[in-house]
Amino acid sequence: MASLYVHVPFCPTLCPYCDFHVVRRGPGWVEAYLRRLGEEAQALHARFPEALDTLYLGGGTPSYLRDRELVALFQSLPWRLAEGAEVTLEANPGTLSPGRLRLLKDLGVNRLSLGVQSFQEPVLRFLGRAHGRKGALRAVEMALEAGFRVSLDLILGLPMQDVEEDLKKAASLGVGHVSAYTLQVEKGTPFALLGLKEDPEREAWAMERAEALLGEAGLFRYEVSNFAREGEEARHNLVYWRAGFWLALGPAATGQYPGRGAFYALRRTSPPLPRWLLGEPPKEEALSPLEHAKEALMLGLRLREGVDVAGLEAKTGLSLWPLLQEKVRELAAEGLLAVEGKRLKPTPKAFPLLHRVVLALWEALEG
Ligand code: SF4
Numbered sequence: 001m002a003s004l005y006v007h008v009p010f011c012p013t014l015c016p017y018c019d020f021h022v023v024r025r026g027p028g029w030v031e032a033y034l035r036r037l038g039e040e041a042q043a044l045h046a047r048f049p050e051a052l053d054t055l056y057l058g059g060g061t062p063s064y065l066r067d068r069e070l071v072a073l074f075q076s077l078p079w080r081l082a083e084g085a086e087v088t089l090e091a092n093p094g095t096l097s098p099g100r101l102r103l104l105k106d107l108g109v110n111r112l113s114l115g116v117q118s119f120q121e122p123v124l125r126f127l128g129r130a131h132g133r134k135g136a137l138r139a140v141e142m143a144l145e146a147g148f149r150v151s152l153d154l155i156l157g158l159p160m161q162d163v164e165e166d167l168k169k170a171a172s173l174g175v176g177h178v179s180a181y182t183l184q185v186e187k188g189t190p191f192a193l194l195g196l197k198e199d200p201e202r203e204a205w206a207m208e209r210a211e212a213l214l215g216e217a218g219l220f221r222y223e224v225s226n227f228a229r230e231g232e233e234a235r236h237n238l239v240y241w242r243a244g245f246w247l248a249l250g251p252a253a254t255g256q257y258p259g260r261g262a263f264y265a266l267r268r269t270s271p272p273l274p275r276w277l278l279g280e281p282p283k284e285e286a287l288s289p290l291e292h293a294k295e296a297l298m299l300g301l302r303l304r305e306g307v308d309v310a311g312l313e314a315k316t317g318l319s320l321w322p323l324l325q326e327k328v329r330e331l332a333a334e335g336l337l338a339v340e341g342k343r344l345k346p347t348p349k350a351f352p353l354l355h356r357v358v359l360a361l362w363e364a365l366e367g
Contacts, residue, residue: 001257002053003239004079006037007250008062009273012092015128016190017183021252021272022060026303029273032070033251036277038076040249048247051082054236060114063091067103074107077249086235088113088151093131093139101146111149111234113179114139118154119169123161131295140173149232151177157199157206158183167210171217176232180210204352211348224351241303243296251276264292289316291354294365297344298358306338306345313342314364320365327364331357 010030011022065073078299081087088111089104096112104112116136118124124132131139143150152170156163170178170240183202185192211221219227223241226234239246245265248255251273257266268282287295295315298306314318321342328344333335336350336357350357 001048001245001247002082003236003246004052004055005246005248005253005255006057007253008057008059008065009251010064011059011061012064013130016285017127019186019189020060023273025143030065033275034069034072034076037249038068041077044247044249045078051080053082054086054239056236057089059090061092061095062089063095070103070107075210086111088236090115093135096139096142098316100143105146112143113151114143114152116152116154118161118166120161120166123158126158126160127155127349140175144174150175151179151234154178154180155183156180156210157203162190163209164213171214171219177228177234178214179226182206224354241299243292243299247349259286263287264289289318290365291322292316293318294362297361301346301354301358306343310342323367324364325360327360331360
């Protein structure tokens with residue numbers, strides 16, 4: 001348990017496509033949040049005191065907290081950081097300044113995930129973002145100058161967007177990591193209520209262009225939506241994709257813990273802010289070894305490195321290969337999987353078809 005996710009649910013404005021657990025700050029809310037977070041952190045640390053290898057503050061917009069609130073947040077986390085730990089903070093461009101970056105450095109943050117989304121004004125306006133092109137470029141420049149590892153978030157495939165222009169700009173800035181997503185119109189969001197539709201063809205083309213243009217700049221597609229220079233991969237997120245265990249704090253945060261008895265893992269999801277503040281405990285979902293194996297296949301196949309079925313068999317005590325091998329052979333013959341021993345790797349052709357590949361393997365597991 002060497003990884004911790006902390007959810008900071010506050011944002012200055014709410015983007016019309018967002019379905020994360022976010023709120024605007026009301027009087028006293030951040031103080032109440034920090035108090036409860038401190039209590040939760042103490043209780044979790046008593047059970048899992050190991051030094052952290054990765055710490056990720058996500059949201060919401062953690063960088064929207066004021067300086068003294070950020071200091072209080074870090075002070076409320078009792079864990080030691082392991083040597084070389086990765087400490088990531090999600091930030092919006094408008095919330096960074098040289099002084100703010102110095103503070104983040106002092107607090108131990110060494111990686112910033114910047115919610116840039118696009119460098120084009122019409123796209124940023126469409127997405128309801130609070131920053132413009134200049135602000136985005138300035139934030140990236142300042143963060144790199146201050147010595148942070150920088151990851152950019154981009155949204156690709158929007159109707160008014162020059163996708164290649166955004167990708168070339170991102171590739172030219174010298175960042176080590178780019179997360180490139182296509183717009184998901186999630187139920188209940190203002191975009192969904194406006195009847196906006198996704199455009200799968202355009203989106204598939206945009207991801208192909210991302211692979212090509214970011215790849216030319218040395219940012220390789222190591223995960224379906226993530227591109228990095230060698231050694232710049234997001235270590236924290238790799239814990240999720242490799243189906244590991246991690247601790248979680250904060251409202252609506254999900255952690256995955258070792259299971260008990262017949263269960264391989266226990267997933268715990270905290271309630272939203274108002275109920276979390278009242279101390280309502282997380283919802284628990286126990287995962288059997290087979291459920292874990294299915295998830296590990298689904299997540300592992302998002303990675304270029306793929307998933308090692310032998311390792312999964314050792315972890316779960318299940319004999320998976322005999323159930324999978326015929327389907328694996330078929331998918332390999334279709335050019336969707338590369339097979340090395342018992343390691344299954346998605347081919348570039350498989351990335352847009354992962355859903356089908358995963359379902360086929362799940363069916364094989366269920367007999
Ligand atoms: S800044 Fe990010 S978390 Fe906040 S509302 Fe916008 S998309 Fe959601």
